[in-house]
Amino acid sequence: MEWNLVEERDASRGERPRSRRGEDKDELTVEIGYRGVQKKFSGNVESVWLSLNMFFEEFLPSFEIAQKLVLNIDLQNLARDTEGIIGFAKEGPCLLVPRNKLTDNETLSLLLLAGYLAHQLGYAKTDEVSKEELQGELGKDAKIASTRLGELVKNHVAAKTSAEKYKITTIGLMQLQKDVIPKIKTRKGI
Numbered sequence: 061m062e063w064n065l066v067e068e069r070d071a072s073r074g075e076r077p078r079s080r081r082g083e084d085k086d087e088l089t090v091e092i093g094y095r096g097v098q099k100k101f102s103g104n105v106e107s108v109w110l111s112l113n114m115f116f117e118e119f120l121p122s123f124e125i126a127q128k129l130v131l132n133i134d135l136q137n138l139a140r141d142t143e144g145i146i147g148f149a150k151e152g153p154c155l156l157v158p159r160n161k162l163t164d165n166e167t168l169s170l171l172l173l174a175g176y177l178a179h180q181l182g183y184a185k186t187d188e189v190s191k192e193e194l195q196g197e198l199g200k201d202a203k204i205a206s207t208r209l210g211e212l213v214k215n216h217v218a219a220k221t222s223a224e225k226y227k228i229t230t231i232g233l234m235q236l237q238k239d240v241i242p243k244i245k246t247r248k249g250i
Contacts, residue, residue, distance in 0.1 A: 131230045135180055138233065141241050144248070146174045153178045155197070161247050164198060164208045165217075166240055171197050172218055172228035173236055188225035 089102040090112060097119075101111040147156050153174030159167065171194055179187035195205035209226060212218035217232035228236075 131234060133230065133233050133237075135177075138237055139177060139181070141237055142173065142177065145241065145244060146170060146177060148174075148178060148181075148183050153183070157244060157248055159199065162244065164200065164204065165212060166244065167198055168194055168205075168208055168212060169217055169228065169232065169236055169240060170244075172212075172226060173233065176228050176233065188221050188223060188227045190225050194226065 086104055087102060088105050088108045089100065090108055091098065091100045092112070092115065093099075099115060099119075101108045101115075103111070145155065145157055147154050153171075155162075155167065155170055155174065157170075162170070172189055175184065175189040176187045178184035191202075191205065191209065194209065195202055198205050198208070200208075209218065209220075212232070213220055213226075216229055217235060218226050219229050220226055
């Protein structure tokens with residue numbers, strides 16, 4: 061709502077300038093920003109008021125719900141959870157759990173997790189791991205490694221990249237943190 065300052069005075073009474081609403085300027089403009097979303101409402105007072113109410117009633121609750129649905133990984137917690145399971149040496153990330161305490165899929169998932177953590181913590185340029193590296197660490201032939209990697213991709217734990225390498229997915233990170241790592245810690249006695 062715009063207010064025009066009108067210079068009408070009654071000099072005999074020493075009145076100061078008074079404000080009055082502009083007669084031809086009944087348009088109200090309101091801009092609102094919330095978590096990176098900007099909205100601008102313009103119109104008469106009633107339509108802007110209704111638009112603002114709709115924004116608060118409809119958009120904000122759905123925005124809050126959407127925010128809760130976004131999968132976010134807490135890097136500090138993830139790193140803390142992997143203590144005693146994954147380590148970083150000059151040669152690269154490594155598993156600290158004996159192979160006989162892990163399934164093939166757990167081993168591959170942890171190796172992909174190690175690649176992710178190495179990248180996130182600045183120890184590696186990428187979070188992608190080659191099939192050959194994974195096969196070498198797994199200690200099995202190429203056919204078994206390919207089959208197990210295919211299972212991880214099918215279950216959305218891993219993804220094959222355009223460079224024909226593999227990386228862990230966000231869902232994979234969450235599954236590891238919630239289910240797999242606690243089981244491994246229990247087996248290892250950590």
